Amino acid sequence: MNFPSLFSPLRVGPYRLQHRVVMAPLTRMRAERTSFAPRALNAEYYGQRATPGGLIIAEASPVMATGRGNPATPGIYSDAQITGWRGVVDAVHAKGGVIFLQLWHVGRVSHSSFQPGGLLPVAPSAVPITGNGMMAMTADGKMVPYETPRALETADVKGIVEAFRQAAINAMKAGFDGVEIHGANGYLLEQFLQSHTNLRTDQYGGAIENRARLLLEITKAAIEVWGANRVGVRLLPYGVANGSGEADPMPLYSHAIKALDALGLAYLHFIEPRSSGAGRAEVNHQNVPSAMVLFRPIWRGVLISAGGFTGETAEAAIAEGHADAIAFGRIFISNPDLPRRLQHGFPLTPYNRATFYGGEEAGYTDYPVYGELERA
Numbered sequence: 001m002n003f004p005s006l007f008s009p010l011r012v013g014p015y016r017l018q019h020r021v022v023m024a025p026l027t028r029m030r031a032e033r034t035s036f037a038p039r040a041l042n043a044e045y046y047g048q049r050a051t052p053g054g055l056i057i058a059e060a061s062p063v064m065a066t067g068r069g070n071p072a073t074p075g076i077y078s079d080a081q082i083t084g085w086r087g088v089v090d091a092v093h094a095k096g097g098v099i100f101l102q103l104w105h106v107g108r109v110s111h112s113s114f115q116p117g118g119l120l121p122v123a124p125s126a127v128p129i130t131g132n133g134m135m136a137m138t139a140d141g142k143m144v145p146y147e148t149p150r151a152l153e154t155a156d157v158k159g160i161v162e163a164f165r166q167a168a169i170n171a172m173k174a175g176f177d178g179v180e181i182h183g184a185n186g187y188l189l190e191q192f193l194q195s196h197t198n199l200r201t202d203q204y205g206g207a208i209e210n211r212a213r214l215l216l217e218i219t220k221a222a223i224e225v226w227g228a229n230r231v232g233v234r235l236l237p238y239g240v241a242n243g244s245g246e247a248d249p250m251p252l253y254s255h256a257i258k259a260l261d262a263l264g265l266a267y268l269h270f271i272e273p274r275s276s277g278a279g280r281a282e283v284n285h286q287n288v289p290s291a292m293v294l295f296r297p298i299w300r301g302v303l304i305s306a307g308g309f310t311g312e313t314a315e316a317a318i319a320e321g322h323a324d325a326i327a328f329g330r331i332f333i334s335n336p337d338l339p340r341r342l343q344h345g346f347p348l349t350p351y352n353r354a355t356f357y358g359g360e361e362a363g364y365t366d367y368p369v370y371g372e373l374e375r376a
């Protein structure tokens, strides 16, 4: 019997991927600083990482101004941002790549300095992020305690759904091949899912069915724009990131995943809990459950997993049928030609965490492809 490998083709929605080395969504905070529009430098970075038939999931992009929580993250809610993204998409398509955009609202993981009118950030309930060194970043880069967010009125929740719908339309105008809904990492949709951040008493709070309602309404709105086979969803069951963490994830995530499965999505995308929080620190939690192993039995579609994979562990996950494709984050930052390096067993360039967020070319577009240094 022939087992699939990282380099077997894979159908994702209408796209025929030529390999299964996916570029994970990676916030890099290098958009234009006032319009939050992607610029030529961003197009160069994504173009460097594009391969024929390779899937890139572009970094989390706020769908509306209240969804922002970081400096220089690209948005998808203005004409300038759509135009900027078009440059990125063109650079990826020029190399035969496939590119989805991750749609984002940070909810309470923000600070009033990012918010329109200096208002408090929005959330399902007025529950701040607390504990263990958890600090908010302000628009001028200071670290301060998180503020208590303001709870969204029921009518405003509808406005969030409409913002995601419009963002999905905008992503289509920019030429993307699909969209991914960001339901992970402690951001707004996860705040609604999890019981410690959602104390609501309306139809969006309480029972699991209610807490999952916003994720499903937003996913369905994106489907109305794109069709189900061009929409993916990202989840982090069992994770701890930005103050998230459900006491008993199995019933909640089983419900959400079964409901998503019925929609016939392009894919479901997990972050494995062992690497949750990878954007903030080098973490590798031991003895935590594997999301792909636990939930694969209830997911019939394409499953992508991410989190601390090497070429070898990725091959094993695919050969064993735990996942169909593997998304790589940190090592895709420092290896623009990652698929080729994994395929040929070439050594990997280590990444520099100091240049993950913000800045210009350094640590962004100046990582070499394999062989370049030797030739120089």
Ligand SMILES: Cc1cc2nc3c(=O)[nH]c(=O)nc-3n(C[C@H](O)[C@H](O)[C@H](O)COP(=O)(O)O)c2cc1C
Residues within 6 Å of the ligand: 024, 025, 026, 027, 028, 059, 060, 102, 182, 184, 185, 234, 271, 275, 278, 279, 280, 306, 307, 308, 309, 327, 328, 329, 330, 331, 356, 357
């Ligand atoms: C610099 C950085 C930025 C990230 N930004 C995002 C993001 O925008 N959206 C998201 O869902 N995950 C984000 N993550 C998580 C990654 O997509 C990925 O799941 C994580 O890094 C684990 O994969 P890895 O071990 O291959 O790096 C980020 C991680 C890093 C290191």
